[in-house]
Amino acid sequence: MLKYILKRILQMLPTVVGVILLTFVLFNVVGGDLAAIAMGKKVSLQSMESFDEQRGLNKPLFFGTRAKSRAYEDQDFSEGAGRWRTWSNAVYSAESAAVMLQPKSAFSPIAFKLNPDNDFEWTISFRGAGTLAGRELASKDWKTEKIRFQGMEDGGFSTEKDTLEIRRLKLRRVVKNPFDSQLLYYVKQLMRGDLGTSESLHQPVSKLLADGILPSLSLTIPIFFIGVVVSISLSLVCAFFRDTFIDRFLVMFSVALMSINYLVYIVAGQYILAYKHGMFPVWGYESARYLALPVLIGVVSGLGSNIRFYRTVMLDEMYKDYVRTAFAKGVSKPRVLFVHVLKNAMIPIITNVVIAIPFLYTGSLLLESFFGIPGLGYLGINAILSSDIDVVRALVLIGALLFVVSNLLTDICYAVADPRVKLK
Amino acid sequence: MNMERNQSLWGDAWQRLKKNRIAMACLSLVVLFTVLAVYGEVLYRYHDIKDTTPAYQNTDLDMAFKAPSSKHWMGTDGLGRDVMARLVQGVSIAYKVGIITSLIAIPIGVFFGCIAGYFGGKVDDFVVWLYSTFASMPGLLFILAIAMVVGKGLLGIYLGIGLTTWVGICRLMRGEVIKHKGQTYVLAAQALGLSSGRIIFRHILPNVMHVIIVTFTLRFPAAVGTEVFLSFLGIGVQDQPSWGLMINSARMRLWQGIWWEMTFVTLAVFLLVLAFNLLGDALRDALDPRLND
Amino acid sequence: MTTADNILEVQNLSVHFGHGDETVKAVDDVSFVVGHGETLALVGESGSGKSISALSITKLTPRAARFEGGQVMFGGQNMLSLSDRELRGIRGSQISYIFQEPMVSFNPVYTIGWQIEEALKLHRKGIDRKVEISHLLDLVYLPDRLATAYPHQMSGGQLQRCMIAMALACSPELLVADEPTTALDVTVQREILNLLAELSKKVNLSVLMITHNFGIVSDLADHVCVMKKGKIVEEGQTRQVLDDPQHDYTKQLMAAVPRLHPAKGGGVSPMK
Ligand SMILES: Nc1ncnc2c1ncn2[C@@H]1O[C@H](COP(=O)(O)OP(=O)(O)OP(=O)(O)O)[C@@H](O)[C@H]1O
Ligand SMILES: [Mg+2]
Numbered sequence: 001m002l003k004y005i006l007k008r009i010l011q012m013l014p015t016v017v018g019v020i021l022l023t024f025v026l027f028n029v030v031g032g033d034l035a036a037i038a039m040g041k042k043v044s045l046q047s048m049e050s051f052d053e054q055r056g057l058n059k060p061l062f063f064g065t066r067a068k069s070r071a072y073e074d075q076d077f078s079e080g081a082g083r084w085r086t087w088s089n090a091v092y093s094a095e096s097a098a099v100m101l102q103p104k105s106a107f108s109p110i111a112f113k114l115n116p117d118n119d120f121e122w123t124i125s126f127r128g129a130g131t132l133a134g135r136e137l138a139s140k141d142w143k144t145e146k147i148r149f150q151g152m153e154d155g156g157f158s159t160e161k162d163t164l165e166i167r168r169l170k171l172r173r174v175v176k177n178p179f180d181s182q183l184l185y186y187v188k189q190l191m192r193g194d195l196g197t198s199e200s201l202h203q204p205v206s207k208l209l210a211d212g213i214l215p216s217l218s219l220t221i222p223i224f225f226i227g228v229v230v231s232i233s234l235s236l237v238c239a240f241f242r243d244t245f246i247d248r249f250l251v252m253f254s255v256a257l258m259s260i261n262y263l264v265y266i267v268a269g270q271y272i273l274a275y276k277h278g279m280f281p282v283w284g285y286e287s288a289r290y291l292a293l294p295v296l297i298g299v300v301s302g303l304g305s306n307i308r309f310y311r312t313v314m315l316d317e318m319y320k321d322y323v324r325t326a327f328a329k330g331v332s333k334p335r336v337l338f339v340h341v342l343k344n345a346m347i348p349i350i351t352n353v354v355i356a357i358p359f360l361y362t363g364s365l366l367l368e369s370f371f372g373i374p375g376l377g378y379l380g381i382n383a384i385l386s387s388d389i390d391v392v393r394a395l396v397l398i399g400a401l402l403f404v405v406s407n408l409l410t411d412i413c414y415a416v417a418d419p420r421v422k423l424k
Numbered sequence: 425m426n427m428e429r430n431q432s433l434w435g436d437a438w439q440r441l442k443k444n445r446i447a448m449a450c451l452s453l454v455v456l457f458t459v460l461a462v463y464g465e466v467l468y469r470y471h472d473i474k475d476t477t478p479a480y481q482n483t484d485l486d487m488a489f490k491a492p493s494s495k496h497w498m499g500t501d502g503l504g505r506d507v508m509a510r511l512v513q514g515v516s517i518a519y520k521v522g523i524i525t526s527l528i529a530i531p532i533g534v535f536f537g538c539i540a541g542y543f544g545g546k547v548d549d550f551v552v553w554l555y556s557t558f559a560s561m562p563g564l565l566f567i568l569a570i571a572m573v574v575g576k577g578l579l580g581i582y583l584g585i586g587l588t589t590w591v592g593i594c595r596l597m598r599g600e601v602i603k604h605k606g607q608t609y610v611l612a613a614q615a616l617g618l619s620s621g622r623i624i625f626r627h628i629l630p631n632v633m634h635v636i637i638v639t640f641t642l643r644f645p646a647a648v649g650t651e652v653f654l655s656f657l658g659i660g661v662q663d664q665p666s667w668g669l670m671i672n673s674a675r676m677r678l679w680q681g682i683w684w685e686m687t688f689v690t691l692a693v694f695l696l697v698l699a700f701n702l703l704g705d706a707l708r709d710a711l712d713p714r715l716n717d
Numbered sequence: 718m719t720t721a722d723n724i725l726e727v728q729n730l731s732v733h734f735g736h737g738d739e740t741v742k743a744v745d746d747v748s749f750v751v752g753h754g755e756t757l758a759l760v761g762e763s764g765s766g767k768s769i770s771a772l773s774i775t776k777l778t779p780r781a782a783r784f785e786g787g788q789v790m791f792g793g794q795n796m797l798s799l800s801d802r803e804l805r806g807i808r809g810s811q812i813s814y815i816f817q818e819p820m821v822s823f824n825p826v827y828t829i830g831w832q833i834e835e836a837l838k839l840h841r842k843g844i845d846r847k848v849e850i851s852h853l854l855d856l857v858y859l860p861d862r863l864a865t866a867y868p869h870q871m872s873g874g875q876l877q878r879c880m881i882a883m884a885l886a887c888s889p890e891l892l893v894a895d896e897p898t899t900a901l902d903v904t905v906q907r908e909i910l911n912l913l914a915e916l917s918k919k920v921n922l923s924v925l926m927i928t929h930n931f932g933i934v935s936d937l938a939d940h941v942c943v944m945k946k947g948k949i950v951e952e953g954q955t956r957q958v959l960d961d962p963q964h965d966y967t968k969q970l971m972a973a974v975p976r977l978h979p980a981k982g983g984g985v986s987p988m989k
Contacts, residue, residue, distance in 0.1 A: 018557030030573055037573065243780060255705070259698035261649055263656055263668075264690045267675050275679065322824040325816060327777055329836045329883070330809035333801075343826045358562060365564060366653075384568045384659065392569050399562030407560075419867040420825060 001415065008411050012404055019400040020187065027393050028182050029061060037387050038199050045070045046112040055196065055390070056185030058173070065178045066121065071110045072171035084109075101130060101157060101164040108156025110171070116152035119174040130164035132157050137164065148174065190397075196390030198383070205394045208379055216375030219291060219367065220360040223298035228353055231303055235310030239318055240337055250307065257304030266370050269297045285373045294367045306352075313348045317341045347418050354410040358402035433634070437710040447706030453699040457515055464516030468664075480509035480665055489682050499684035502673060507685050510665035511692055517666045518696060521581060521651040522644040528586025529643070530593055530636060537597025538624045542605060551598070555591045563588065567650065571659050581660045585647050593639050600632040634711040641704035645697035652693055667693055724891055724923045725751040725774065730787035732769050732778060743769040743782070745947035751891065756917065756924040758934040758955070760970060761944030767927045770944070771893050773797075774925075775808045791891070810840035813884035817896040819876035823868040829876075830864030833883045840887040853882040857912060874905035881912065888920065895927045910937065931971050935959055943967045 027034065034057060035048040049070045052058040060067050068074075075084070078097040084090045089105035092098075114120060122132055123146050129138040133149040133156070149155055155171075157164065189196070195205035238247045273293060274282040280293035317323070318341060326336050361376065368377035376395065383391035441447050471478040487504035490496060498507040540551035567588050571580035601624070604610060613623045654660040655668025667689050674685035732744040744766045751757045759767045772778045774789050774796060789796040792811065796804070816822045823832060830850055837846050851861040857878035868876060877897060884892055894913065898906035914937055917924050926937060934941050934955060941958050943951040943966065951964040962968045 014553050015556045015560060018553055019560050022557050022561065026569060026573060030570075037575075255701050256698065259645070259694055259701055261652055261671075261690065261693050261697070263653060263671055264693070267671070267678065267686070268690075271678050321816065321818060321821040324777060325814075325822045325880075326824065326835075328775070328808055328814040328816075330805045330807070330839050331835065332805055340824050340827075344824070365568075380565055380568075381657065384572050385657070387572060392565075392572065396562060396565055396569050399565060400560040403560040403562065418826060420869045 004415060005408075005412060008408055012408055015404050015407075016401065019397065019404065020190065023393055023397045023400070024183055024186055026396075027389060028057070028186070034389050038389050044112075049112070051199075056182050056189070059180055059182045059185055060175060060178075061182050063178055063181055065175050066172040067175050069114070069120065069171050069173045071112055071114055072169070074170045076168050077166065096165070098127075098165045098167045100128075101159050101166070103159050103161050103163055106156065106158035108154065109169070110155050114151040114155065115173075116150070118151045120149055120151060120155060121172045121174055122147040122149075122155070123168070123170040123172070125167040125169075126164055127167075128159075128164040129162040130157060130159035142167065144168075195394040195397075198388050198391050200383075200386045200388045201391075205390050208391060209376065209394065209398070212374065212376040212379045213361065214375075215285060215373050216364075216368070216377060217360060219294055219298070219364060219373055219375060222291065222295045223302070223364070224356060224360055226295065227299045227302050227306060230299065231306035232310050232349065234303075234307050235314050236337060236342070238307070238311040239314035239341065240333065242315060242318065251311070254304040254307040254311075257300065258308070259304075260301075262301050262366065265297045265301045266366055269293060270370060283370075283372045285371075290371070291373075294364070294371045294373065298364055298367055309352060310345075310349065313345045314341060317344050320344075343417075347414060350413045350417060351410050354406050354413060355403070357406040357409075358399050361399060361402055433711065437634075437707070440710040441706060444706050444710070446702055447710075450699040450703040450706070453695060454703060457696055457699070458519070460512050461516040461519035464513045465520075468513065468516065478509075478513075480505060480513045482506070489677070492684055498688045499682075501670075501685050502677065505665075507670075507688055510670060511667075511688060513665045514667040514670065514689070514692065515696070517578075517661060517664055518648045518651065518693075520578070521585070522647045524582045525585040525589065525647045526640055526643065528582060529590040530640065532587075533590035533593030534597050534629075534636060536590070537594040538601050538629065540594075541598040541601025542620065542624050542628070544602075548598075551594070555594050558588065559591045561588065564650070564653075568654070568657075568659065571654060576659055576662060578661055581651055581654050584654070585650050589643060589647070592643070593636070596635055596639065597632065600635055601628055604628050604631060634707075638704055638708045638711065641700055641707055645700040645704075648693070648700075649697060722752050723750045724753050724791070725925070726788075726790040727770070727774070728788045728790065730770065730773060730789065731785040732766075732773055733783045733785050734781050742947045744773065746787070747944070747947070747949050748787075749942045749949065749952065751923050751925055752939070754917075754921045754923055755939045756926055756937050758926045758928060758938035758941045759944060760928055760931065760934060760941060762970065763929075765944040766947040767944055768895055771814075771895050771925060771927055774893065775812050775814075776804055777808075777814070806840075809836050809889070810887040811889050812891045812893065813887070813889040815877070815880050815884050815892065815894040815897045818900045819873050819880050820868070820900070822880060823876060825868055828865050828867055829871070829879050833864070833879070833886055836883055836886045849886070853886055854879075856885065856916070857882045872905075873901050874908065877901060877905075877909050878912065881909075881916070885916065885920070885922075889922070891923045891925065892917065893925045893927075896929065897926075898933070899929065913937070931959065943970065 034055070035043075035051040039048065039051065049058065052070065058067055058069070073083075077084075077092070077099055080092075080094075084092060084099050087107060087109075089102045089107060090099045091102065093100065123144065124132060124137070125142060125144045126137055127139060127142050129136075131137060133147050133153060135147045135149075137145065193206065195209070197204055198208055201208065234250060238250050241247045270282060270293070273296075274280045281290050284290050314337075322344075323336060323340060326340050331340070364375075365377040365381050367373070368375045369381045372378075379391060380395050382388070383395070441451075467478055467480075482505060484500075484504035487496075487500050488502055490500045490504075492499045496506050496508065498511065501507055501510070536551045536554065540548040567584035570584035570587060574580040574583050605628075610623060610628060613627050618627075651660055651666065652668040652671065655666040656672045657668075658672070660666060661669060670685060670689045671693075674682070674689060678686050726748075727750070728748050730744055730747045731742065734741040734743055747766070747770055749757060749759070759770065761767050769778060769782065773782075773784070774791070776796065776799075784797055787797070791807070796807070799807075823829065833850050833853060834846050837844065837849055841849075850864050854861055854863060859875060859878050859882070863871065863875065863879070871879070880897075897913065898909050901909065910933060913924070916922065924937075926933070928934060938955045941952065941955050942949050943958070943964065945966050951958060951962065951967050958967065959971070962971060
C-alpha cells in the first residue's frame with residue numbers, strides 16, 4: 001500500500017511541474033506586459049520598472065544574457081519616429097527611415113535613472129559621427145555597433161560638428177547570470193512560500209488567502225456535503241424506479257435544473273426568497289443564518305448535473321452480470337441496490353466527490369460576491385476585476401495544486417474501496 | 425465497407441431521433457435560434473457597413489422601463505431600448521461564442537486525442553501530461569484569468585473558454601481511437617502502407633465523428649452559459665447586447681419591480697441551453713452503439 | 718399441471734422485445750419439460766432465445782422483455798403469476814442458476830465466502846454458515862481458504878466451481894446452467910462438466926443445460942430440445958436425436974461441432 005502511494009506521488013510530479021509551467025506561461029509569457037495590465041498605461045515608466053523589479057519581470061523569460069529595460073523601448077525607425085518626435089534636435093525622415101541628430105546637440109533617450117549596479121548595452125545602427133554613452137561613433141556607411149556601459153554612467157548621445165543618423169536603437173540590461181530568469185525567480189519564490197503581494201490591497205497574498213479560506217469553507221463545505229447526500233439519494237431513487245415515470249421525471253427535472261443559468265439561481269433566490277419574502281437575510285456574513293440561502297442556492301444549482309452523473313453510474317452498474325447473479329440468488333431489489341450496486345458505484349462516486357474538493361477552496365465565485373461573504377471567491381472576483389495579477393495567479397496555482405493532490409487522494413480511496421486495485 | 429456502416433449508423437440514428445418527440449421539439453427550437461442568430465448577425469453587419477444605429481441600440485428616454493405592450497412585446501429597458509430586439513441580438517452573440525470556442529477547442533482536442541491514441545508511447549505520455557495539467561486548473565477561475573490576461577472583450581472569452589475546454593474531447597477521442605486502432609479496417613489500411621496521418625484523419629476520424637457531434641451539442645450550451653457569466657461580470661462583451669450584460673442591468677431594476685427584462689432574458693438562456701442539452705442527450709442515445717446490440 | 722414425473726413444465730411460452738415493426742420474438746410459443754432428476758439440454762445457435770427461455774423460468778429476464786403468453790409450471794404453481802416476493806423465495810432455494818461468464822458474474826467488491834453466505838442467509842435459517850461454506854467448497858474440490866478471496870484473485874475455472882457451490886448452497890431442486898463452460902479453457906471445461914454430472918447424480922438434481930456444444934449434450938443430457946429463432950424445431954431423447962436428427966437445422970448444428978464430425982466440420986461454421 002505504502003509503495004503504491006509513493007508510486008502515485010512520483011507520478012504526480014510531472015503534473016505539478018506542468019501546473020507551475022502553465023501558470024508561468026499564462027501570466028509571464030502570454031500575459032506580456034503585466035505591469036500595464038495591473039496598473040494601466042498611464043503610470044510612469046519608472047513605477048512600471050519597479051513593479052517589474054519586485055516580481056522579477058525584468059529578467060529574461062527562461063534563459064538569456066540580456067533583458068529589456070523600460071528605460072528605453074526598442075525602436076525601429078522604419079515604423080515611424082515614436083517618442084523621438086518630441087525631441088527638437090532629432091529630425092525624422094520617413095524616406096531614409098531614420099532620425100538625424102543635429103550637430104552640437106546632446107540628450108539622453110533614457111527615460112529614468114538606470115540602476116547603478118547593472119551594466120547596460122546599446123545596440124545601434126547608425127551613420128555619421130557622434131558619441132553614445134561616452135563612446136565615439138563614426139562611420140560613413142550604415143553600421144551596427146554594440147556599446148556597453150554602466151548604469152551610473154550617462155548613457156546619452158552627443159554630437160559635435162557632424163550629424164548622426166540612427167536607424168535602429170535597442171537598450172538591453174546585461175544579465176550577470178543567464179539562468180537568473182523569470183522562471184527561476186518564480187520557482188524560487190514558490191519554494192519560499194511567497195505568493196507575492198496584492199497590488200490593489202497592499203497585502204501579502206498569503207495573508208489574503210489565509211483570511212479568506214474560512215469564510216469560503218463555511219460556505220462550500222455545507223454545499224458539498226448536502227449536495228452529495230441529496231444527489232446520491234435521488235440517483236438511487238432513479239435507479240430503483242428506472243424506466244418508470246418517477247425516473248423519467250427526475251431525469252427531465254435534472255436537465256431543467258442544469259439548464260438554468262447559475263446567475264439566475266442567485267438573482268432569483270436573492271430577490272424572491274430573501275427580498276420579497278424575507279425568508280433569509282439578503283446580504284452579509286454575520287451568523288449561520290446568513291449562510292442558509294447561499295448554501296441552498298449552491299446545492300440546487302449543482303443538483304442537476306450531479307443527479308445525472310450518479311444515475312448513469314448506478315444504471316451502468318445495474319446492467320452488470322453480478323446483479324443478475326444476485327437476483328438469481330433471491331436477493332431483494334433494495335438489497336441489490338444498497339448492498340451490491342452501491343458499493344461498486346462508490347468507486348466512480350468517490351472520484352467525483354474527491355475531485356470536487358479543490359472547488360471547496362476556490363469557493364463559489366459569484367455566491368460570495370453576491371452575498372458579501374469575504375471568502376476566496378470574493379477575493380478572486382475582485383482580483384480579476386482589478387487585474388490584481390499576484391492574487392489571481394496564486395488562486396489559480398493553489399487551486400490546481402489542490403486538484404493534483406485530490407487526484408492522489410482519489411487513487412488512494414480507490415485502493416481502499418476496490419479490492420482489485422491493490423494488486424496492481 | 426465501413427463507410428456504409430457509417431451511413432447506416434447515421435440513418436438509423438435519424439430514424440430513432442425522429443420518433444423521439446422531445447428531441448424533435450428541441451431540434452425545432454435549435455433551428456429557430458439558429459435563424460435568429462443569423463438574422464441578428466446580418467443586421468449587425470448591415471448597420472456596421474451603413475454606419476447607422478440599429479433598432480436594438482435606439483435609445484429613447486421617454487420610453488424607458490415600459491412594461492410589455494403591443495409596441496414592445498417584451499417591454500423596454502432603462503434607456504428605452506426594445507428588449508426583444510436586444511434579446512434577438514443576444515442570440516447571435518451566444519452563437520458566436522458557442523461556435524468559435526468550439527472551433528478552438530474541438531480541433532485541439534481531436535488532434536491531440538487522435539495522435540495520442542494512435543501513436544501511444546511517448547506521444548501519448550506527452551498528451552496525457554498536457555491534458556492532466558490543463559484539467560488540474562480550477563475551471564472558471566482559469567477562464568477568468570485567461571480573459572483577464574488577454575484583455576476584456578470577446579477575444580478574451582473565446583480564448584478563455586476555447587483553451588480550457590479541449591481537455592474533455594481530447595480524452596474522449598483518445599479512448600475512441602485506442603478502441604478503433606485494433607480493428608481490422610485500420611490494420612488493413614496499415615497493411616496497405618497508408619501514412620499514419622491518412623489513416624487517422626481519413627479512416628478513423630469519420631468513424632468517430634458521432635462523438636465529436638455529440639460533444640459539440642453538449643459543450644455549446646456550456647460555453648453560452650459561461651459567456652453569460654463573464655459578460656455579466658463585465659469581462660466579456662462590452663457594447664453589444666449580450667445576455668449577460670442584460671441580466672446585469674436588469675438585476676438592479678428587478679428590485680424596483682421591473683421584471684420583464686430579467687424574465688425574458690433568463691427564459692431565452694434557459695430555452696437555448698435546455699434545447700441543446702436535451703438534443704445532445706437524444707443524439708447520444710440515438711448514436712450509442714450499446715443500444716444497437 | 719405438473720405431473721408427478723416432471724419438475725418443470727414450460728407451456729407455450731412467448732417472450733417478446735420491442736414494439737411495432739421492431740418486435741423481436743425472442744421466445745415464440747415454446748414448450749418443454751424437465752423430469753425429476755433428469756437433464757434437459759437446450760441447444761441452438763446464438764440469439765435463438767435459449768437464455769431468455771431459461772431466465773423466464775424465474776422472471777429474471779431483462780426489463781425490456783414482455784411475456785406474451787404461456788405458463789411456467791413449477792411445484793404446482795405458474796411462476797409467471799407469482800409476486801416478486803414469492804419468486805424471491807424460490808430463486809436460489811428451489812431453482813438455482815449458473816451463468817456463462819464466471820469472471821463477471823460475481824460481485825467484484827465482496828469475497829467469495831460473503832457471496833455464498835448471502836445465499837445461505839436468505840434461504841437457510843439456523844445453520845452454522847461458516848461450516849456450511851467450507852462444506853460447499855469441499856464439494857466442488859476447492860480449499861477453504863478461498864472463502865476469503867476476492868473474485869479477481871481466482872481463475873475462471875475456480876470461479877465457476879464457486880458458482881456451482883453457491884448454486885447448490887440451498888439444495889435446489891432445479892439447476893439452470895446457461896452455457897456454464899463456454900467462457901472457460903477447453904481443459905477446464907471437462908472438469909466442470911464432470912463435476913456437474915457427478916453432483917447432479919449425488920443429490921438427484923434436475924438440470925436444464927443450455928449449450929452450443931453437442932459433445933456436452935451427448936455426455937450429460939437425457940433429453941434435448943433444439944431451438945431456432947425462438948422456436949423449438951426438434952426434441953426428443955438425446956440418443957435418438959443425435960443418431961437420427963430429423964430437422965436440417967439440427968444436422969447443421971451437429972456438423973458445426975468439429976469434435977463430433979471432424980470430417981465435415983473443417984469448414985466455416987454456419988453458426989453466427
Ligand atoms: N435486453 C434485450 N433487449 C432486446 N432484445 C433482446 C434482449 N435480450 C435478448 N434479446 C433478443 O432475444 C433474442 C434471444 O436472446 P438469447 O440471449 O436468449 O439468445 P441465446 O440463444 O442465449 O444466444 P447465446 O447463445 O448467444 O447466448 C436475441 O435475438 C436478442 O435479439
Ligand atoms: Mg445466452
